Amino acid sequence: MNIKQNASITAVGLNVTLTVLKFVMYFFTGSLAILSEAWHSLTDIATSTLVYISLRTQQKREIKTPSAVSETKGKKKVLRDIFIKIKDAPLEYKVSFCIGILLLIVSVTLFKNFIYYKPVIIQYPLVSGIIFIGFSFGSYMIYKFETKIGTSEKSIGLISDGMHAKADMIMSLLIGFSLLFYKLGLNIDRFIALIIVLFIFSYAVETLVNVIISYSKREREYIFRYKIIDIIVSIFDKNNWIKAINFFKEHFPFYRYLKYVPLVLLIIFSCTYFSTSFYIINYNEVGVIERFGKPLNWEIPVLPGLHLKFPWPVDKVLKVKSSVIQNINIGNTIDDNVFALLWTKEHGDKEMFLSGDNNILLPYIKVHYQIKDVFKYLYCNKEPLVLLESISNRIFASIFSRYSFDDIISIYRGRLEKDAMNDIQEELDKINSGIQIISINIKDIHPPVSIAGSFERVIASYQEKERLINFAYKNKNKTIPEARGNAEEIIKNAESYSIKKVEYADGESKRFIMQIPSSYESRSINKSRLYLDKMKECLKDKRKIIIDPKTGIPEIWIDFNKILEEKRR
Amino acid sequence: MKRNMLFVVCSIIIIVLISLSIFIVDEREFVIITQFGRVVRIIEKPGLYFKLPAFLENINRFDKRVEIFKTQPIQLLLRDKNPIILTSFVCYKISDPLTYFQSLTNKDVAIQRLSDMTISTLGSTLGEYTIENIINTDAVKIKLSEIEEKVISVCNQKAKSKYGIEIISFGIQRINYPTIVLESVYNRMQAERDKEAQRYRAEGMEEFTKIEATAAKEAAQIEAEAYKKAEIIKGEGDKKAIEIYTKAYSKDPKFYEFLKSLDVYNEILKEKTTLILSTESDLLKYLNYKEKDEK
Numbered sequence: 001m002n003i004k005q006n007a008s009i010t011a012v013g014l015n016v017t018l019t020v021l022k023f024v025m026y027f028f029t030g031s032l033a034i035l036s037e038a039w040h041s042l043t044d045i046a047t048s049t050l051v052y053i054s055l056r057t058q059q060k061r062e063i064k065t066p067s068a069v070s071e072t073k074g075k076k077k078v079l080r081d082i083f084i085k086i087k088d089a090p091l092e093y094k095v096s097f098c099i100g101i102l103l104l105i106v107s108v109t110l111f112k113n114f115i116y117y118k119p120v121i122i123q124y125p126l127v128s129g130i131i132f133i134g135f136s137f138g139s140y141m142i143y144k145f146e147t148k149i150g151t152s153e154k155s156i157g158l159i160s161d162g163m164h165a166k167a168d169m170i171m172s173l174l175i176g177f178s179l180l181f182y183k184l185g186l187n188i189d190r191f192i193a194l195i196i197v198l199f200i201f202s203y204a205v206e207t208l209v210n211v212i213i214s215y216s217k218r219e220r221e222y223i224f225r226y227k228i229i230d231i232i233v234s235i236f237d238k239n240n241w242i243k244a245i246n247f248f249k250e251h252f253p254f255y256r257y258l259k260y261v262p263l264v265l266l267i268i269f270s271c272t273y274f275s276t277s278f279y280i281i282n283y284n285e286v287g288v289i290e291r292f293g294k295p296l297n298w299e300i301p302v303l304p305g306l307h308l309k310f311p312w313p314v315d316k317v318l319k320v321k322s323s324v325i326q327n328i329n330i331g332n333t334i335d336d337n338v339f340a341l342l343w344t345k346e347h348g349d350k351e352m353f354l355s356g357d358n359n360i361l362l363p364y365i366k367v368h369y370q371i372k373d374v375f376k377y378l379y380c381n382k383e384p385l386v387l388l389e390s391i392s393n394r395i396f397a398s399i400f401s402r403y404s405f406d407d408i409i410s411i412y413r414g415r416l417e418k419d420a421m422n423d424i425q426e427e428l429d430k431i432n433s434g435i436q437i438i439s440i441n442i443k444d445i446h447p448p449v450s451i452a453g454s455f456e457r458v459i460a461s462y463q464e465k466e467r468l469i470n471f472a473y474k475n476k477n478k479t480i481p482e483a484r485g486n487a488e489e490i491i492k493n494a495e496s497y498s499i500k501k502v503e504y505a506d507g508e509s510k511r512f513i514m515q516i517p518s519s520y521e522s523r524s525i526n527k528s529r530l531y532l533d534k535m536k537e538c539l540k541d542k543r544k545i546i547i548d549p550k551t552g553i554p555e556i557w558i559d560f561n562k563i564l565e566e567k568r569r
Numbered sequence: 570m571k572r573n574m575l576f577v578v579c580s581i582i583i584i585v586l587i588s589l590s591i592f593i594v595d596e597r598e599f600v601i602i603t604q605f606g607r608v609v610r611i612i613e614k615p616g617l618y619f620k621l622p623a624f625l626e627n628i629n630r631f632d633k634r635v636e637i638f639k640t641q642p643i644q645l646l647l648r649d650k651n652p653i654i655l656t657s658f659v660c661y662k663i664s665d666p667l668t669y670f671q672s673l674t675n676k677d678v679a680i681q682r683l684s685d686m687t688i689s690t691l692g693s694t695l696g697e698y699t700i701e702n703i704i705n706t707d708a709v710k711i712k713l714s715e716i717e718e719k720v721i722s723v724c725n726q727k728a729k730s731k732y733g734i735e736i737i738s739f740g741i742q743r744i745n746y747p748t749i750v751l752e753s754v755y756n757r758m759q760a761e762r763d764k765e766a767q768r769y770r771a772e773g774m775e776e777f778t779k780i781e782a783t784a785a786k787e788a789a790q791i792e793a794e795a796y797k798k799a800e801i802i803k804g805e806g807d808k809k810a811i812e813i814y815t816k817a818y819s820k821d822p823k824f825y826e827f828l829k830s831l832d833v834y835n836e837i838l839k840e841k842t843t844l845i846l847s848t849e850s851d852l853l854k855y856l857n858y859k860e861k862d863e864k
Contacts, residue, residue, distance in 0.1 A: 293595040293615035313593070352751075354744050356706035359758050360751070379596055381660075382634040390637060390658035394740035398713050401704045401744060431635060431660060431738055451755055454762035461766040465773030472780030476787075483788030487795025494799030498806020505810035509817030515828065516821045527827060534831040535852055538838045548848040548857065 007149040007158060008052040011165070014142050015044045018135060025131065031122045031182075032113060033175050033189050034132075036196035039106050043203055044168060046099040051161045097211045103204035110197045117190050122182055129179030136172035139165050171196060205231060277311045284323045286374055290316045301374045318378060322371040325438055328385065330392045331363040334443060343452035352448070353397060359405035363445045367392050367424070368438040376434030384433050388424075391431075395423045409445050417442055589622040599666040601629040611666055629670060635662045635737055638680045644747055645692050649699040652750060656743035659687050661728070661736045668733030679734060683724075687739060690723045691716070703744060713741060 022038035122128075146162030178192045209231050234240050281287045286301035289309055296315075301322070309315035331351045352360050369388065371377045381387050399420055403412050417440045425437050447455050517523040594600045594615050602610040604626050612618060613633075620626040642656040661683060663669045673679040694716055702712040721739045728734040746754055818825040838844070848856045 290596065290615075292617040293593045293598075295596050295615075351743075352745060354704055354746070356704055358704060358754065359761075360754060380634055382597075382632055382636045386639075387635070387637045387660065390639065390740060390742050393742035394658070397742055397744050398711070401713070402706065402708045402711055404706045407706075427738075447758065448755060451759045451762070454759045454766070458762050458766045458769065461769040461773075465769045465776070468773035468777040469780065472777040472784075476780055476784035479784045479788045480791070483791040487791045490792070490795040490799045491802065494802040494806075498802050498809075501803075501806040501810040502813065505813040509813050512817050512825065512828065513820060516824055523824075527824075530828070530831060532852075534835060538835050539844065539852075542838065543843040545843065545845045546848060546853060546856070547845060550848075550857075 003149060004153045004158060005052060005056065007146060008048055008161070011142055011146055011161060012045060012048040012052060014138065015041060015048050018138060019045060021131075021135070025128050029122050029124060029128050029179075031125075031128075031175075031179070031189050032117065033178055033192040033196060034128070035113075036110050036193045036200070037171055037175055039110065040171060040196055040200050040203075041168070043099070043103055043106075043200060044164065046096075046103075047161055047164055050096050050099070051158060093211055093215050096207055100204050100208035100211060103200055103207065107197055107201035107204055110193070110200065114190065114194050114197055117193075122179070122189065125179045125182040129176045129183065132172050132176035132179060136169045136176060139169035139172055143169060167199070171199065273311055277309050277315075278306060279309060279317050280306055281319060282321075284321050285319045286322045288318045288320070288374055288378060290318065295375065295379070298375065320371055320374045320377060322374055325368050325370050327366050327368045328389055328392070330365040330367055330389065330396060334364050343446040343449070343455065353400045355400050355405040355408055356402050357404040360448050361400065361405060361408065361445055362448065363396065363400075364443040365392075365396065366441045366443060368441070370436045370438055371434060372436035373434035376432045378434075380432040380434065384435055387431065387433055388428065388435055391427045392420075392424050395420050395427065399423070405447070413442060413445070586622045590620050592618055592620060592628055594618055596633075598633055599631045599663065601631070601666055601670050603627045603629060608667060608670070613666070631663055631666055631669065632676070633663065635660050636676065636680075638684070639742070640684050640688055642743065642745070643688055643692075645695050647695055647698060647700055647703070649701075651700040652747050653695075653700070653703065654743075654745040654747060655691065655695075655741050656745075657687065657691065657739060657741045659683055659736060660738040661734050663733060664729060664735035665733035668731070670733075672732050673734075679732070682732065683728065683734065683736070686724050686727065687720060687736075690720045694719050694723070717741060 019038060019041035022034060022041050026034045026038055143162050143165040146158050146165060150158030150162055174192055174195065178188045181188055279287070281302055281304045283304050286303060287307070288301055289296045291310070291314060293316075301320075302317075309317060331353065350362065352362055355361055367388070377384055399416060400408060403416075408416065421437050421440045424440075428435050428437070446452060517526045592600075594612050594617075596615040598615075600610075600612040600618075601608055602612070602620055604621070609626065620628070637658055637660045639656065639658045642654050644652055644654050646652055661679075669679070673682060698712055698716060701710055702716075705711050717739050721736050724739070725736050728736055745751075846853055848854070
């Protein structure tokens, strides 16, 4: 192992470290420029590796002369030759060819990223910017080291790899500063990424061209003999073109048909051009034709179907989806991932409106609309949808500010949709928007989430109130019928008393009347009979003291005390 | 061959020149043609037009349609010192392309100037109104559209003559309170709700008691009425009975008295009664019976 190989292996080691660090930093920052730079460093590893391999193989063996090319012409033969050449090529050529292809793919992918660039917020721009400036010092060290060894040992590979490291240093510096600029508020991330992508691309082309040319010229240390600038210049060199044409003439017999190519191209071009004079209006669209900017069919749009027009610069067709009902959100947008629309759960963003009684409410409104007048839609307003949104917002703000919160969420809600629709339509017509509101749907209106609980408590206590009232009615439903029953009982009792009284009286009096004796004789007899009967009944079993007044004062004293005592007992 | 080449080159140059001097004016735009900064023509109608090629005459295109932009939310003070955050939108269109071009040059500048103008006008107009005029359940007191119209008319005076712009519409699209005020609004809303909840609960008790009392009263009434009715019925019965008795007994009052007395004796002379009877009484007169008495 000589000093050149040592130098190149050191360069490989340093580049590997740098590359890994750069990928790690992309993971943390998310900057496109850093990603591109990381890939670029990966190519550096490849380069350094190639230099190392070429230095080793140079020691070991001379490049084999390819097997003799057969003199017979023909397409198949040519392809076979190429195949044999590729098969016999030394390892480093194959490796570097593969690397060239890989780099081409990487550059194209990164370029796609550049085109569909989504602005990202770069994390830690200050720290990573400083680190990248540090990297540039690393690259500078590699550059110095490799050039020094290269010049002393006269190795073209090492020198050119050193130059490459110098370019790396510039890249790292660029990124470092772009990150610092980002910190200051200037975002040139995308631009820097583009520069690096172009750099990778040029390197890929360079590698591929160098591999092919140096192999065909059978050179040993081939890398970076031809710079990208040389390649670009050679494209414009007339001699090269003539050479290429001659090569084609020799190897490809169908060259003579080449003169028809312009004609075919012309036919294809004119076909494409005139095909623009056909246009299709879809089932849900209408069209407007403009001839030199002036609409042709005022008032009546072009209906669905296949139509003809003058080709491109003369006529232009504008298609509007007029029969599709579209919608916009006013206020908050409902987060579709939310399981249920509950007041106490966050389910959208926080656009607030004020109600007339100074309360805050968060509405979720969807406005459905259609394009009623295509011409007004196209020619009267630049941004009819922004207009629709602003006007809807204004109408809702003013409607909400007129009604109390309770009204808005309950009784007025249905009427609100109708009122808002009329008002918005009126404003839209006033400003010639050509938009027709189909319906306004208030999906939800709720108070701020933090106080939604107390709103629900109000409803709960309302329910409690209803419960109490119902309970009272329940009691009432018991007491009143009971009272009625009692009343009925009292009355019935009275009636029965009365009936009894009257009937008794009737009976008794009838009996009495029947008892009255009809004549004087019977009267006295009956009286005596009745008297005696009664007396018998009365005095039977009773204690009696019978005194004969003629016998004088009775001999016995009536002991009343004894009698009363007896009675008491 | 050389002649051919010349022909091709010449025709290419001519085509390029023509393509550089033809332009289309859209239905949606005004075009102002300037020649080294000097305004040469103003085109307001759509169609195909010609001009001197390339940099000799420049095309400046302006949108004819109504443009809309939103102002940023801005905190303003009302007459009653209430702070309020308003977001508004402005619809305008170019009424005088030349003035617009000279004074504002392009859309961005126009929007900036208009936004300055409308916000300051809105601020000074709001100074004359109170919060009552913006947020109120009494719709008559709300003066939002009046404020908007004032802003339009004030701004249009300047905008039309100085800027070549006509403001079509100005609307307040969002009314809000500053964060600190919001906090107290939250608290107030909560207190209000608590009050409401308490009221419902109290009302519930009130209704409950009312209903209970009414029910009790009704029950009492029903029973009392029934009692009254019962008494009347009884009285009637009594009365009828008395009448019947009177009618019957008056036929022979003596006999009634006799019968009744007998009944009464029977009633009052209970078991333990001790009677002292004289043999001279009518009942016992036959105890000392002698024939002579039979006369």
